[in-house]
Amino acid sequence: AQSVSQHNHHVILSEAASLELGCNYSYGGTVNLFWYVQYPGQHLQLLLKYFSGDPLVKGIKGFEAEFIKSKFSFNLRKPSVQWSDTAEYFCAVNEGGSYIPTFGRGTSLIVHP
Amino acid sequence: DAEITQSPRHKITETGRQVTLACHQTWNHNNMFWYRQDLGHGLRLIHYSYGVQDTNKGEVSDGYSVSRSNTEDLPLTLESAASSQTSVYFCASSESRDRTQYFGPGTRLLVL
Numbered sequence A: 001a002q003s004v005s006q007h008n009h010h011v012i013l014s015e016a017a018s019l020e021l022g023c024n025y026s027y028g029g030t031v032n033l034f035w036y037v038q039y040p041g042q043h044l045q046l047l048l049k050y051f052s053g054d055p056l057v058k059g060i061k062g063f064e065a066e067f068i069k070s071k072f073s074f075n076l077r078k079p080s081v082q083w084s085d086t087a088e089y090f091c092a093v094n095e096g097g098s099y100i101p102t103f104g105r106g107t108s109l110i111v112h113p
Numbered sequence B: 001d002a003e004i005t006q007s008p009r010h011k012i013t014e015t016g017r018q019v020t021l022a023c024h025q026t027w028n029h030n031n032m033f034w035y036r037q038d039l040g041h042g043l044r045l046i047h048y049s050y051g052v053q054d055t056n057k058g059e060v061s062d063g064y065s066v067s068r069s070n071t072e073d074l075p076l077t078l079e080s081a082a083s084s085q086t087s088v089y090f091c092a093s094s095e096s097r098d099r100t101q102y103f104g105p106g107t108r109l110l111v112l
Helices: none
Strands: A010-014 A019-021 A031-038 A045-050 A056-058 A064-068 A073-078 A087-095 A107-112 B004-007 B010-013 B019-025 B031-038 B042-051 B054-057 B064-066 B076-078 B087-094 B107-111
Touching (some): A010 A019, A019 A107, A031 A073, A045 A064, A045 A073, A073 A087, B004 B087, B010 B019, B019 B031, B019 B087, B019 B107, B042 B064
Parallel strands (some): A010 A107, B010 B107
Antiparallel strands (some): A019 A073, A031 A045, A031 A087, A056 A064, A064 A073, A087 A107, B004 B019, B019 B076, B031 B087, B064 B076, B087 B107
16 A cells, blocks of 8 residues: 655754755655645645646745655755744655545644744 | 635534534535544545545544535544544545645544
8 A cells, every 4th residue: 555654753943944854655656746734723735736747846935845756755845944834744645546645644843933 | 715614623522422523615526535633643534535425435434434415515423432533633625637635624523
């Protein structure tokens, strides 16, 4: 079965630091890749997604992610984080033509002002 | 604006009681999903539906049921609530062309 690994469970950064959150998946075929964000007390919302084309995807609020097929990875990056980026971040993968995503366990990011 | 709503937002119930959590979406999406979110487990799929009269079990479906009588609603029923079902429950929907999930605000359930 498909699995999605987010290696960093808790990340603490100071404002202006750079961020990279890892996401690896196990499926070898075509995938759709997503990063969702959950701000404190709120529901999950889409940050960015990759379906095909340019493997470097840009999302909202200055986030980007790079799909590296050979590494089965879809890491999330932001060059300079803000206090308002404090949230939980979830990577999700749909394998093949499936409508059902497999979610990673999430990474809790705390940004100190 | 289209949205997905859940009710109640908070619920306290006792072990053994039947509980129904409502989910209503105005996206006109065919696909609807129920997840539970627990610390250390992320999001786990309970049930999902690809359309009216279609329901399917997810990875943690024991003790839960759903029904889909129209496009907009997918209520989740806990047949006999157990303390292990204390969790935050999220409903989501997606359309078939774009697999992006749109989430509701969640229901926080406490089973005593």
